[in-house]
Amino acid sequence: MPHINIKHFPKDFTEEQKQRLSEALADVVIRHFDVPDGAVSIALEPVPQSAWSDAVVVPEITGRQDLLIKEPNY
Template sequence: MPHVNIKHFPRDLDPEAQKALVEGLVGLITQAFDVSETTVSVALEPVEPAAWRDRVVLPELHNRSDLLARRPAYDIA
């Protein structure tokens, strides 16, 4: 039952762009985890730039750095 939550700076994706993003992710996830696409959920969560450090960097990147499969190029300390 993979779930992906993408936190991102606010950006309006038109329905076609959002659909393409989600379908691409679901395709990769189903292949990598060998699951049905009906088991995959995807959330898109906008986070204001001013809140990025408190809502993403510290709790998700710094405090859980052992789970990162890919680190960002910016400082997460």
């Protein structure tokens, strides 16, 4: 605990980019949740643009405003 799952349009990341992103996200989570680094897990989940609405918007955004701390503007 906590786990971050970032769904995004497909993008090629180098291992260095993944490492920098992981470190930056983990630092924020560690600070705000007051947990050790070993408690944080992070996943990147590519979702094709054509599937975005069905895979992300409908199940994870629509009707879940009470869970969102930042809503999209689309």
